[in-house]
Amino acid sequence: xxxxxxxxxxxxxxxxxxxxxxxxxxxxxxxxxxxxxxxxxxxxxxxxxxxxxxxxxxxxxxxxxxxxxxxxxxxxxxxxxxxxxxxxxxxxxxxxxxxxxxxxxxxxxxxxxxxxxxxxxxxxxxxxxxxxxxxxxxxxxxxxxxxxxxxxxxxxxxxxxxxxxxxxxxxxxxxxxxxxxxxxxxxxxxxxxxxxxxxxxxxxxxxxxxxxxxxxxxxxxxxxxxxxxxxxxxxxxxxxxxxxxxxxxxxxxxx
Numbered sequence: 001x002x003x004x005x006x007x008x009x010x011x012x013x014x015x016x017x018x019x020x021x022x023x024x025x026x027x028x029x030x031x032x033x034x035x036x037x038x039x040x041x042x043x044x045x046x047x048x049x050x051x052x053x054x055x056x057x058x059x060x061x062x063x064x065x066x067x068x069x070x071x072x073x074x075x076x077x078x079x080x081x082x083x084x085x086x087x088x089x090x091x092x093x094x095x096x097x098x099x100x101x102x103x104x105x106x107x108x109x110x111x112x113x114x115x116x117x118x119x120x121x122x123x124x125x126x127x128x129x130x131x132x133x134x135x136x137x138x139x140x141x142x143x144x145x146x147x148x149x150x151x152x153x154x155x156x157x158x159x160x161x162x163x164x165x166x167x168x169x170x171x172x173x174x175x176x177x178x179x180x181x182x183x184x185x186x187x188x189x190x191x192x193x194x195x196x197x198x199x200x201x202x203x204x205x206x207x208x209x210x211x212x213x214x215x216x217x218x219x220x221x222x223x224x225x226x227x228x229x230x231x232x233x234x235x236x237x238x239x240x241x242x243x244x245x246x247x248x249x250x251x252x253x254x255x
Contacts, residue, residue, distance in 0.1 A: 012065040014246065018238040025239075027073060027101070033237060033248075034077045039183040041174060041202050043194055044074050045222040046209040052219035053191060060091060066241030067209040074207060076102040078115045078186035080141070080177055085121035087190035088132070095135040114138050116182060119157075120173065120193060122166035124148040128156035143173045170200040195225025205250045206233065212243035 014030065016022045022029070046062045047053055055061030063071070075081060075098050083093065096117035098106070103113040118141040119126060126142065133140055133156035142153055145163040153159055162172035174197075177185060187193060197203050208222065232252040239246035
């Protein structure tokens with residue numbers, strides 16, 4: 001999902017069910033909780049009740065106005081938004097821009113008007129002449145693997161090279177982003193990237209919207225790949241808009 005319907009989403013009611021019940025939260029209340037974390041790698045997904053990550057092949061088909069509102073607020077507080085190239089193509093991403101309200105909030109809090117857009121492509125199968133690059137409000141970042149012809153991106157993006165073959169080294173990529181001062185990292189998918197971040201034990205928080213629908217079929221889950229062992233999480237909040245739940249989990253720390 002590339003941020004469609006933001007104007008509509010700004011007016012949808014979101015209540016907090018837990019831990020401190022409150023009705024009709026404004027943006028400041030929702031953002032305050034997200035800003036509590038300093039350096040954080042946060043992942044955002046939408047899923048049906050029965051675990052489907054897509055409808056008709058797209059995650060945007062599962063999202064509603066509440067999901068779009070929260071999606072925008074997650075971007076509002078991010079330094080960089082990281083997305084896999086397959087998701088960029090499938091979901092129809094354009095140049096990454098936040099809403100006018102988000103841009104104003106960011107500037108008031110000492111941030112650039114828009115977060116950086118970082119696209120991960122192990123095979124570098126991206127077009128440097130696409131709108132994502134030519135109309136970007138902030139110079140994007142491309143993360144790819146050694147041996148790719150990066151010369152075509154010299155005028156379009158900064159390039160981070162790490163990994164081997166077609167596989168980007170998630171730990172090195174995150175380290176390179178943080179070395180640029182991009183402390184608050186938001187990953188919007190897809191499932192393969194989420195799996196790679198989990199395998200590298202880099203995920204601090206997961207925000208997942210539970211869409212009130214049963215999809216069945218063979219849709220993918222929000223994470224793909226193998227883990228040596230399950231990652232334990234703790235619930236940070238439960239938000240509700242109608243029958244849609246917006247859940248936020250964080251890494252379970254020892255003690």
